[in-house]
Amino acid sequence: MNPFIGERLTVDLTEGKVWVEPQDPEFSRRFIGGRGFTSRLNYELNPVELDPLSPESVMVIAPGALSGSPAFSTARFVVGVRSPLTGIFGDANGGGFWGAHLRRAGFSAVIIRGRAPKPVYLKIDDGQVSIEDGAALWGKDTHETTDLLQAALGERFRVAAIGPAGENLVSIAGIVVDKDHLAARCGVGAVMGSKNLKAIAVRCTKPFPLADPELFKRTVGRLRELEVNDARLKDFSRRGTLGTLMDHHTLLGGTNTMNFQYGQFAGKEKIDGQALIDQYLVKTTGCYSCPTKCDRWCEIPDGEFAGTTVGGPEYCTAAAFGSGIGNDNLAAILKGNDLADRLGLDALDTGGVLAFSFELYQRGILAKTETDGLELTWGNYHVALELMRRIAYREGYLGETLAHGVKGAAEIIGRGSSRYGVHVKGMTPAPLDARAVKVYNFRYAVSPRGGDHLRISAPGAYGLDDKPIDEAVRHLHSWESVITLPDLMGVCKFPYTYYTDTTDITLAKMLDIIPLLYKAATSFQVDKEELMEAAMRVNHVERAYNARLGLRAKDDILPPRFTEDPMPEGPSKGKVFDILEPMRAAWYRQHGWDAEGVPTRATLASYELEDIAADLERHNIVLH
Amino acid sequence: MKLKLRVFSYLREYLPPGANARGEVELDLPDRASLKDLFIALGLDRRLGPKIFEAEVGHTFQVMINRVAVNDYGRQLAEGDEIVLFPPMAGG
Numbered sequence: 001m002n003p004f005i006g007e008r009l010t011v012d013l014t015e016g017k018v019w020v021e022p023q024d025p026e027f028s029r030r031f032i033g034g035r036g037f038t039s040r041l042n043y044e045l046n047p048v049e050l051d052p053l054s055p056e057s058v059m060v061i062a063p064g065a066l067s068g069s070p071a072f073s074t075a076r077f078v079v080g081v082r083s084p085l086t087g088i089f090g091d092a093n094g095g096g097f098w099g100a101h102l103r104r105a106g107f108s109a110v111i112i113r114g115r116a117p118k119p120v121y122l123k124i125d126d127g128q129v130s131i132e133d134g135a136a137l138w139g140k141d142t143h144e145t146t147d148l149l150q151a152a153l154g155e156r157f158r159v160a161a162i163g164p165a166g167e168n169l170v171s172i173a174g175i176v177v178d179k180d181h182l183a184a185r186c187g188v189g190a191v192m193g194s195k196n197l198k199a200i201a202v203r204c205t206k207p208f209p210l211a212d213p214e215l216f217k218r219t220v221g222r223l224r225e226l227e228v229n230d231a232r233l234k235d236f237s238r239r240g241t242l243g244t245l246m247d248h249h250t251l252l253g254g255t256n257t258m259n260f261q262y263g264q265f266a267g268k269e270k271i272d273g274q275a276l277i278d279q280y281l282v283k284t285t286g287c288y289s290c291p292t293k294c295d296r297w298c299e300i301p302d303g304e305f306a307g308t309t310v311g312g313p314e315y316c317t318a319a320a321f322g323s324g325i326g327n328d329n330l331a332a333i334l335k336g337n338d339l340a341d342r343l344g345l346d347a348l349d350t351g352g353v354l355a356f357s358f359e360l361y362q363r364g365i366l367a368k369t370e371t372d373g374l375e376l377t378w379g380n381y382h383v384a385l386e387l388m389r390r391i392a393y394r395e396g397y398l399g400e401t402l403a404h405g406v407k408g409a410a411e412i413i414g415r416g417s418s419r420y421g422v423h424v425k426g427m428t429p430a431p432l433d434a435r436a437v438k439v440y441n442f443r444y445a446v447s448p449r450g451g452d453h454l455r456i457s458a459p460g461a462y463g464l465d466d467k468p469i470d471e472a473v474r475h476l477h478s479w480e481s482v483i484t485l486p487d488l489m490g491v492c493k494f495p496y497t498y499y500t501d502t503t504d505i506t507l508a509k510m511l512d513i514i515p516l517l518y519k520a521a522t523s524f525q526v527d528k529e530e531l532m533e534a535a536m537r538v539n540h541v542e543r544a545y546n547a548r549l550g551l552r553a554k555d556d557i558l559p560p561r562f563t564e565d566p567m568p569e570g571p572s573k574g575k576v577f578d579i580l581e582p583m584r585a586a587w588y589r590q591h592g593w594d595a596e597g598v599p600t601r602a603t604l605a606s607y608e609l610e611d612i613a614a615d616l617e618r619h620n621i622v623l624h
Numbered sequence: 625m626k627l628k629l630r631v632f633s634y635l636r637e638y639l640p641p642g643a644n645a646r647g648e649v650e651l652d653l654p655d656r657a658s659l660k661d662l663f664i665a666l667g668l669d670r671r672l673g674p675k676i677f678e679a680e681v682g683h684t685f686q687v688m689i690n691r692v693a694v695n696d697y698g699r700q701l702a703e704g705d706e707i708v709l710f711p712p713m714a715g716g
Contacts, residue, residue, distance in 0.1 A: 232712055253691075460680070501711075503712070
């Protein structure tokens, strides 16, 4: 066993067995960790014919190679599944403390198979792993579950749990760690629920193993020098995503407003970062080993929601429960954030399906007789909060219907409702309208898990709309590996890539500091070029995953809201997303994919993925 | 000529006196001043070094003039222009 790359834990819940194997060094070198491990193992272990909620479905959890290490902002972990929301490749990325502790407990990958005959939780106490009776936890929300487990096992145990939404196999259920951090997307909570696995409690007492502690320490010193003088990062720390992005997206005319019918929200200044500071912000807090501390800790002192305390909201959450449903009551947004944490719901997809139902009501497609008496009028936050509960418990016609997410709900409702569903491959995009920022938001069309804003980015990405498309695509592509690498390393994209003072600082962190930290942690002699190659390799694996499922160019699309409805007002008035085909062609070309978006044999070979090429051919896919 | 400037994030520290809490201020610059002249007037070149002008605006900042994105430091400003400056934006 090599402690510097961790071990692989497999849990078979059907058989009630757990076993530990050494992590293959060659596998580690090629896929690094985190998303690299989950995506590759997801490809290997989840075959084409699979019900994501069946016992045969495999869930893979992986902290990154540097998760839990004493560098900065090393909290991230990834959960890989076949998504019950989209039916395709799925994963979710989370922060907090739990994932870092999982890695320090010795595990760089956890594979969960089967289905327990009754509710259980997994206890990981350093290297000791056991499947425990979870009957007393079933039915509890995530906060209650965490409190019960910590009372029983000790407060040093960190808890990842599903709430009622995950138990009830709601397609937009996430996994909640440390009470208020979610691995939110793709319905990973429903997959966990389908296995009767309520929680995973982890305790670590050992430090993170370092192959070269001196080099690691020196390199962290360099990282500290970069961060201590970074005014941009400090400002981000103060304002978080809400205080940073809502202003920006509003000025562009692209903030999701009323299910993306508009790009600016009249009540914006009642729900923005400044409003939060003025009314509810108590302090900022951070994830594991993170000096940036961009989380908002809020308390509502009075009024209808007095006594509510919550970690958040992020911009996405504020838009999901605010502008997206026409709600300008900030306290209600905080309450919605808290409810999502407790019920175990993805805020983005929950906000998406709420907004979708409100628009159907606006258009008369959903009648009051079908809403179980609820008035789905814009800004009606009481109804939104009640619907969240009904979604989590699949209660009534509407709760049951919306529990399937936007795409699934549209299929159930029918009557032309899908025309108003804003999703890509079933996933709700971030609250930045693709009409306001076109080139950058092509990412929604082509990301492997659907309408995703977290896989593709670049400095200057918001300013690419006036560039020739080939040049813009080259720019985004040139940064793709840099933006992917944090997901493999388990470090946070915010301080490492998105919110630095200059591009030079981002490059210094990603191409100088991270390779040195990785070398010091693992002893692997892997240079920055190899790390960039590994990052792109993972993108090709994910593309191949969906290609094997039959996805082609016709699936890399955006919803009609963006491509057919001109933005009605504001700075982006009159715009539609009208560059899909040229963007797609340039993107495929740049990546070495064929005209249908399938990686070519040469591309797969150049990333040492010959086995995947052979597997695709076994599935009767013709490779060019 | 008079210009309306709004800035975000730490760029507020570079605003002249008279700016309001939301980072808005009215500026007076010589006629025919360029975007680069505005950056120099604010002192942003001193903070990030004159090399910032060798790359496109979008390499370091995001600028909108009258609600349209501008990527050229040589862009000539005009009386009454509404200019918005963002620090680096990559995520979200």
